Amino acid sequence: MNNKVLNNRAWLLVLPMLVLVAFSAIIPLMTVVNYSVQDVLGPNARFFTGTEWFHSILNDSALRDAFVRQILFSLTILAIQVPLGIGIALIMPKRGWQASAVLILITLPLLIPWNVVGSIWQIFTRGDIGLMGYGLRELGINYNITRNSGDAWATSIGMDVWHWTPLVAMLCYSGLRSIPEAYYQAARIDRASKWAIFRYIQLPKLTNVLVIAVLLRFMHSFMIYAEHFVLTGGGPGSSTTFLSQSLATMAIGQQDLGPSAAFSIIYFLVILLVSWVFYTTIMHMQKDKNPHGGA
Amino acid sequence: MAEITLKGLAHSYSKTPSSHSDYAIRQMDHVWHQGGAYALLGPSGCGKSTLLNIISGLLEPSEGDVLFDGHRVNELPPEERNIAQVFQFPVIYDTMTVYDNLAFPLRNMNTPEYKVDPKVREIADILDLTPLLSRKAKTPTADEKQKVSMGRGLVRVDVSAILFDEPLTVIEPQLKWKLRRKLKEIHERFNITMIYVTHDQLEASTFADKIAVMYDGQVVQFGTPRELFEKPAHTFVGYFIGSPGMNFLSVSHQAGKVMFGELPLPVNEAVSRSVAAAGSSNIKLGIRPEFITVSNSPEPNSVPIEVVNLQDLGTYSLLSFTLNGQLFKARLPEGHAPVGDAAHAVFSDQHIALYVDEYLVEIGHE
Numbered sequence: 227m228n229n230k231v232l233n234n235r236a237w238l239l240v241l242p243m244l245v246l247v248a249f250s251a252i253i254p255l256m257t258v259v260n261y262s263v264q265d266v267l268g269p270n271a272r273f274f275t276g277t278e279w280f281h282s283i284l285n286d287s288a289l290r291d292a293f294v295r296q297i298l299f300s301l302t303i304l305a306i307q308v309p310l311g312i313g314i315a316l317i318m319p320k321r322g323w324q325a326s327a328v329l330i331l332i333t334l335p336l337l338i339p340w341n342v343v344g345s346i347w348q349i350f351t352r353g354d355i356g357l358m359g360y361g362l363r364e365l366g367i368n369y370n371i372t373r374n375s376g377d378a379w380a381t382s383i384g385m386d387v388w389h390w391t392p393l394v395a396m397l398c399y400s401g402l403r404s405i406p407e408a409y410y411q412a413a414r415i416d417r418a419s420k421w422a423i424f425r426y427i428q429l430p431k432l433t434n435v436l437v438i439a440v441l442l443r444f445m446h447s448f449m450i451y452a453e454h455f456v457l458t459g460g461g462p463g464s465s466t467t468f469l470s471q472s473l474a475t476m477a478i479g480q481q482d483l484g485p486s487a488a489f490s491i492i493y494f495l496v497i498l499l500v501s502w503v504f505y506t507t508i509m510h511m512q513k514d515k516n517p518h519g520g521a
Numbered sequence: 522m523a524e525i526t527l528k529g530l531a532h533s534y535s536k537t538p539s540s541h542s543d544y545a546i547r548q549m550d551h552v553w554h555q556g557g558a559y560a561l562l563g564p565s566g567c568g569k570s571t572l573l574n575i576i577s578g579l580l581e582p583s584e585g586d587v588l589f590d591g592h593r594v595n596e597l598p599p600e601e602r603n604i605a606q607v608f609q610f611p612v613i614y615d616t617m618t619v620y621d622n623l624a625f626p627l628r629n630m631n632t633p634e635y636k637v638d639p640k641v642r643e644i645a646d647i648l649d650l651t652p653l654l655s656r657k658a659k660t661p662t663a664d665e666k667q668k669v670s671m672g673r674g675l676v677r678v679d680v681s682a683i684l685f686d687e688p689l690t691v692i693e694p695q696l697k698w699k700l701r702r703k704l705k706e707i708h709e710r711f712n713i714t715m716i717y718v719t720h721d722q723l724e725a726s727t728f729a730d731k732i733a734v735m736y737d738g739q740v741v742q743f744g745t746p747r748e749l750f751e752k753p754a755h756t757f758v759g760y761f762i763g764s765p766g767m768n769f770l771s772v773s774h775q776a777g778k779v780m781f782g783e784l785p786l787p788v789n790e791a792v793s794r795s796v797a798a799a800g801s802s803n804i805k806l807g808i809r810p811e812f813i814t815v816s817n818s819p820e821p822n823s824v825p826i827e828v829v830n831l832q833d834l835g836t837y838s839l840l841s842f843t844l845n846g847q848l849f850k851a852r853l854p855e856g857h858a859p860v861g862d863a864a865h866a867v868f869s870d871q872h873i874a875l876y877v878d879e880y881l882v883e884i885g886h887e
Binding site: 430 | 605606608610612
């Protein structure tokens, strides 16, 4: 037991990994931290500002509004996509060529690049040449996403639902396929109604994939950028300006490196915090279900 | 409560069955009487579970009828047949408590709570689940889970029958015995028809009053455990029931003698006549290991054998020997005199059974 060789040079073995992680995560992140505490005026003119940028970002009412819109957006699309995804998964065919065909059709929106999705919807909703825009106008509905913020919101949400519900549906579908046939047989013998089968067999077995689906969709929707930028450009006014777009305007449009660095860090921390809270809550709930530790 | 009749029943999983081998269940007629405790015994893949699923309605037979009390129920789904089935692996609703699991089938039938409660507690009491009632059904061990599964089958009093599909597979041995006793108890108490699928003859004979032995998609014999042992109607039953199974000798009738290969067998007149009258090339004589006596010196009607080995199994010894190159087993009682390498065996005449084309043919003993 005691013939271990003590040699601190062994730490050098960790070095390659450390270098890799440094380049992939630590250095870029530290650059941002560096900018967030300085005011850079030119190559040789920089001043240390401390937490000033953080204060000003947190007190910026436009950004606060963007934050509230962002939360609202994420919750809305979750509230639509999760039930819709489960619903679609439930009615998808279970076997045969129909199953494969439906699976491919459903996955199609997932294969389209973000800004292409934005362009598709931008054209789709135009009143002069877009199928939906034109159609709605012909029906006598005053629909215009560049003027009416309600229309812009609804279209943004519709676009996200169209693009990402397939992901939720596919996750749920795989979860449903993994339920052994015996459960359904037993339920028929027990005379369970369709609703009871869903409530007591399917939904409990879907919990795990739903946790993944909700986490993925939340993080994703919180960072949404390209599609909306192409579709509405954040307008009309700032009614559909979300966090990522505010950040891009600040960092690239105005070259405000200090404030946008501080903003980035806060943004990152918010996503980290929300994901952590969500994850811990779910894990905690599962523990409560199983108070005896499953020994 | 019902009498279950299978009329001309056959099932094939293929859409266009052409030969015997396409059928999971070959055409059969069978009656399960109300209140009986039955076992369906057979090796894996003989069609036991298929038959069970046809009775419960999970599967629709491709030919023939299933009758409950004379009414055709072929098209009725399980939920309308009022039947309970317990599966090989436990199925529990794990977000519910054990109590709610047991109450589930009753509540699905809109039974008022004041009737649900005593019934659930009664079944929980029988199955020793009372201390677990308020727990989430996720927690119990495998056997507790299976007990919950069984409980859901037993909780409905008015069922036509309860079907068990190898329900004790996941249960540990000591508990198996206990649960089998419980089932028997429940059967006596409620007088419900029970059909119990298993591949274990011991399990079948301790549970059932009558056993249906299935082989290759057919019920080859239906009888009490004693009948199966004493008068196997098919060579498979002889081989499958008993430990070890029956010995078989392929014989022919030549020049007034019963020949086992080149060896004339010293059998009595009645057996010899029956073999001669069989009129088939597939004739077998069966003899249980219990009815072979072995001695060191020649006896009347004995044949010379070569001993392979002798296994001491406590209350009896198992002798393996060869006769004419074929391996046989004989069961020797405790305290039997030691047997040398070359010995002599006598096949007890009145215990020899004759099988023509694998089925039992009565020997006209006079």
